[in-house]
Amino acid sequence: xxxxxxxxxxxxxxxxxxxxxxxxxxxxxxxxxxxxxxxxxxxxxxxxxxxxxxxxxxxxxxxxxxxxxxxxxxxxxxxxxxxxxxxxxxxxxxxxxxxxxxxxxxxxxxxxxxxxxxxxxxxxxxxxxxxxxxxxxxxxxxxxxxxxxxxxxxxxxxxxxxxxxxxxxxxxxxxxxxxxxxxxxxxxxxxxxxxxxxxxxxxxxxxxxxxxxxxxxxxxxxxxxxxxxxxxxxxxxxxxxxxxxxxxxxxxxxxxxxxxxxxxxxxxxxxxxxxxxxxxxxxxxxxxxxxxxxxxxxxxxxxxxxxxxxxxxxxxxxxxxxxxxxxxxxxxxxxxxxxxxxxxxxxxxxxxxxxxxxxxxxxxxxxxxxxxxxxxxxxxxxxxxxxxxxxxxxxxxxxxxxxxxxxxxxxxxxxxxxxxxxxxxxxxxxxxxxx
Amino acid sequence: xxxxxxxxxxxxxxxxxxxxxxxxxxxxxxxxxxxxxxxxxxxxxxxxxxxxxxxxxxxxxxxxxxxxxxxxxxxxxxxxxxxxxxxxxxxxxxxxxxxxxxxxxxxxxxxxxxxxxxxxxxxxxxxxxxxxxxxxxxxxxxxxxxxxxxxxxxxxxxxxxxxxxxxxxxxxxxxxxxxxxxxxxxxxxxxxxxxxxxxxxxxxxxxxxxxxxxxxxxxxxxxxxxxxxxxxxxxxxxxxxxxxxxxxxxxxxxxxxxxxxxxxxxxxxxxxxxxxxxxxxxxxxxxxxxxxxxxxxxxxxxxxxxxxxxxxxxxxxxxxxxxxxxxxxxxxxxxxxxxxxxxxxxxxxxxxxxxxxxxxxxxxxxxxxxxxxxxxxxxxxxxxxxxxxxxxxxxxxxxxxxxxxxxxxxxxxxxxxxxxxxxxxxxxxxxxxxx
Numbered sequence: 014x015x016x017x018x019x020x021x022x023x024x025x026x027x028x029x030x031x032x033x034x035x036x037x038x039x040x041x042x043x044x045x046x047x048x049x050x051x052x053x054x055x056x057x058x059x060x061x062x063x064x065x066x067x068x069x070x071x072x073x074x075x076x077x078x079x080x081x082x083x084x085x086x087x088x089x090x091x092x093x094x095x096x097x098x099x100x101x102x103x104x105x106x107x108x109x110x111x112x113x114x115x116x117x118x119x120x121x122x123x124x125x126x127x128x129x130x131x132x133x134x135x136x137x138x139x140x141x142x143x144x145x146x147x148x149x150x151x152x153x154x155x156x157x158x159x160x161x162x163x164x165x166x167x168x169x170x171x172x173x174x175x176x177x178x179x180x181x182x183x184x185x186x187x188x189x190x191x192x193x194x195x196x197x198x199x200x201x202x203x204x205x206x207x208x209x210x211x212x213x214x215x216x217x218x219x220x221x222x223x224x225x226x227x228x229x230x231x232x233x234x235x236x237x238x239x240x241x242x243x244x245x246x247x248x249x250x251x252x253x254x255x256x257x258x259x260x261x262x263x264x265x266x267x268x269x270x271x272x273x274x275x276x277x278x279x280x281x282x283x284x285x286x287x288x289x290x291x292x293x294x295x296x297x298x299x300x301x302x303x304x305x306x307x308x309x310x311x312x313x314x315x316x317x318x319x320x321x322x323x324x325x326x327x328x329x330x331x332x333x334x335x336x337x338x339x340x341x342x343x344x345x346x347x348x349x350x351x352x353x354x355x356x357x358x359x360x361x362x363x364x365x366x367x368x369x370x371x372x373x374x375x376x377x378x379x380x381x382x383x384x385x386x387x388x389x390x391x392x393x394x395x396x397x398x399x400x401x402x403x404x405x406x407x408x409x410x411x412x413x414x415x416x417x418x419x420x421x422x423x424x425x426x427x428x429x430x431x432x433x434x435x436x437x438x439x440x441x442x443x444x445x446x447x448x
Numbered sequence: 449x450x451x452x453x454x455x456x457x458x459x460x461x462x463x464x465x466x467x468x469x470x471x472x473x474x475x476x477x478x479x480x481x482x483x484x485x486x487x488x489x490x491x492x493x494x495x496x497x498x499x500x501x502x503x504x505x506x507x508x509x510x511x512x513x514x515x516x517x518x519x520x521x522x523x524x525x526x527x528x529x530x531x532x533x534x535x536x537x538x539x540x541x542x543x544x545x546x547x548x549x550x551x552x553x554x555x556x557x558x559x560x561x562x563x564x565x566x567x568x569x570x571x572x573x574x575x576x577x578x579x580x581x582x583x584x585x586x587x588x589x590x591x592x593x594x595x596x597x598x599x600x601x602x603x604x605x606x607x608x609x610x611x612x613x614x615x616x617x618x619x620x621x622x623x624x625x626x627x628x629x630x631x632x633x634x635x636x637x638x639x640x641x642x643x644x645x646x647x648x649x650x651x652x653x654x655x656x657x658x659x660x661x662x663x664x665x666x667x668x669x670x671x672x673x674x675x676x677x678x679x680x681x682x683x684x685x686x687x688x689x690x691x692x693x694x695x696x697x698x699x700x701x702x703x704x705x706x707x708x709x710x711x712x713x714x715x716x717x718x719x720x721x722x723x724x725x726x727x728x729x730x731x732x733x734x735x736x737x738x739x740x741x742x743x744x745x746x747x748x749x750x751x752x753x754x755x756x757x758x759x760x761x762x763x764x765x766x767x768x769x770x771x772x773x774x775x776x777x778x779x780x781x782x783x784x785x786x787x788x789x790x791x792x793x794x795x796x797x798x799x800x801x802x803x804x805x806x807x808x809x810x811x812x813x814x815x816x817x818x819x820x821x822x823x824x825x826x827x828x829x830x831x832x833x834x835x836x837x838x839x840x841x842x843x844x845x846x847x848x849x850x851x852x853x854x855x856x857x858x859x860x861x862x863x864x865x866x867x868x869x870x871x872x873x874x875x876x877x878x879x880x881x882x883x
Contacts, residue, residue, distance in 0.1 A: 100812075356879065
């Protein structure tokens with residue numbers, strides 16, 4: 014079944030075009046039918062996870078005034094993380110990657126409003142104190158708690174507010190939505206989901222929520238994502254599973270091309286479903302890996318759909334690349350092009366810009382073999398444009414979702430990237446963010 | 449003297465801020481005072497160059513209805529070229545790079561309106577025929593003529609129009625301006641200049657014109673530049689001189705991040721000034737090299753100033769990088785950031801976005817050593833924000849030119865990049881380019 018059709022998100026338009034349905038199950042391992050999205054699901058849908066949030070006073074904008082959240086596994090669990098590649102990192106990222114590496118993390122404290130970045134030594138002290146406060150509130154040790162921050166750079170965390178706020182957070186199995194709201198900044202709505210998949214006769218649940226709208230680019234941008242599962246997974250498998258899922262989902266999303274100081278994806282696996290630990294190479298590992306990728310893919314597309322000032326999203330599917338890396342480069346390059354994004358905004362079947370972005374992507378391209386499609390309409394074959402009925406393609410491009418297909422005819426590798434239109438509103442919005 | 453103050457371009461606002469004056473002579477070899485811009489100068493200002501243009505009917509938009517131009521050295525000369533790195537290349541680029549490599553080129557035929565790209569085998573046949581027609585008109589051999597095209601992709605050159613047009617082109621020493629007009633597409637005005645420099649007691653002249661506004665990005669985008677000099681230069685020196693000049697000028701310009709199928713820079717040196725040939729390692733080579741860089745730098749900034757929908761330009765000067773490559777990466781990354789560009793548009797001293805773009809540039813950065821300036825105002829030192837009077841910085845940013853300074857404090861390398869604001873008009877303009 015299609016991923017979107019079963020998933021009424023809170024304030025969201027539900028998208029059900031054939032294109033998004035089809036590619037929702039990328040990988041084509043034939044296991045997708047085992048995956049069922051849970052209406053109203055969240056990070057606390059998997060067994061043994063609780064969450065909650067409060068308004069501590071950190072976030073002075075928006076109507077969703079929760080700004081401090083806690084998420085915890087009620088039993089010890091395995092955690093994996095991927096973090097921003099930006100050379101300038103939030104102290105929260107530094108501390109969290111350290112704690113995740115130590116292997117005891119089972120909870121996270123998250124705040125929105127202030128990024129805890131570019132504040133010198135004080136950043137690490139504040140991150141440590143916040144983690145300590147959360148640990149005491151949850152009855153955990155400090156190194157069992159991670160911290161994620163998002164918001165304005167260059168301002169210290171207001172610790173008096175955090176000290177007062179953390180004890181107010183009530184955690185429960187219904188706390189997924191408040192938690193998802195507490196990490197929002199420029200997001201227009203909370204973005205969360207949960208799905209189930211059958212593994213060895215048991216039902217495994219995966220939950221997730223994400224924050225991010227502007228500044229989204231491959232290699233992760235102002236984006237926080239939290240994933241939970243009640244499967245038991247060995248640490249090594251969980252790490253590789255998360256890396257693979259992030260590479261083919263969050264890292265294939267482009268709103269603009271800026272990556273942030275704070276990006277973090279955390280995946281918790283607590284084993285509460287009762288299955289024995291899944292390790293690498295098993296069929297169970299393959300199924301769970303696909304389900305985690307599916308969840309990340311859904312959340313990544315939710316970010317694109319919620320991009321600042323954008324009402325239109327597009328998919329770039331590259332087939333026949335020589336290598337996977339080439340396929341990803343090519344898809345990302347096209348999805349990131351300002352000129353492609355503005356053409357999408359203007360319903361302009363300007364395939365020249367697509368070919369141009371393909372050409373400078375760095376992927377191996379043989380112009381004479383390139384095929385290009387907008388939805389099902391072929392615009393180019395063997396590198397030569399094919400006459401097409403322009404009004405029909407313009408009509409296709411007026412849909413809220415558009416698909417670009419590229420055939421390189423050089424090999425077997427395939428990748429998909431997602432982008433959104435570049436609009437006048439994006440410019441207006443981002444021209445006046447701090448002032 | 450400042451480069452801009454002496455140079456009244458045709459329809460241009462003349463910029464004379466201290467910032468642009470200062471950096472006009474980057475390199476600080478102390479030779480800049482020997483360089484004098486010539487009011488009203490063009491590619492035909494150097495001795496022995498003639499040019500002309502006609503309206504052949506290729507370009508159906510704009511008021512500047514010249515679309516087919518010829519530029520020639522009246523005597524044999526040395527030519528060097530740099531070409532797009534896009535994997536999809538116009539047939540005109542393919543033929544021209546071949547002819548330049550053969551070492552006989554002394555003329556170029558240029559057309560606007562149609563890019564001669566993505567048209568299969570016919571592209572090369574049309575380029576060859578056009579070059580042949582130009583060669584016969586000029587009394588030259590085919591391999592003495594280059595071809596440059598710019599405009600819409602995927603449409604064949606209308607050879608009937610070109611056959612009828614080329615014989616109509618009258619070449620003269622006054623033909624620089626018509627030639628500069630004939631290469632315009634989305635440009636709002638022709639962009640050309642000439643300067644003189646004293647070498648060994650003789651006056652050497654350098655002329656240039658450029659076309660480009662949207663789609664400009666490092667590694668060259670829909671950009672054609674033609675440079676002429678009446679100095680005599682050995683082929684090897686001319687090539688290295690051009691490469692160095694392009695790397696620190698055109699490749700440091702970012703309007704958006706797309707590079708095109710057609711970008712070409714050609715430099716002709718005909719020796720008509722009477723000096724003996726200049727070869728590498730001499731003082732004359734250093735002076736001429738600096739003058740060529742100065743010309744390229746001026747023309748590169750002209751492209752930024754003429755960017756679609758933009759009225760504001762900014763400079764990013766990175767100092768103290770470990771390597772020149774790092775300095776360039778950092779400067780280009782900041783100048784290319786959509787979020788920095790929109791902040792410039794909104795007069796928003798959002799230094800967090802600058803630091804963020806620095807962080808993901810790939811350059812070596814030690815956050816604790818970073819200093820950041822907007823014009824002369826220090827906003828960050830040792831990686832820590834410094835309180836500043838925001839209204840004053842906003843007032844600075846309201847100027848049509850803004851300077852961002854970054855000190856990395858890791859080494860001695862310096863680079864400068866230029867960008868322009870991202871505006872609502874850019875989006876509107878590029879949403880409806882072909883439709």
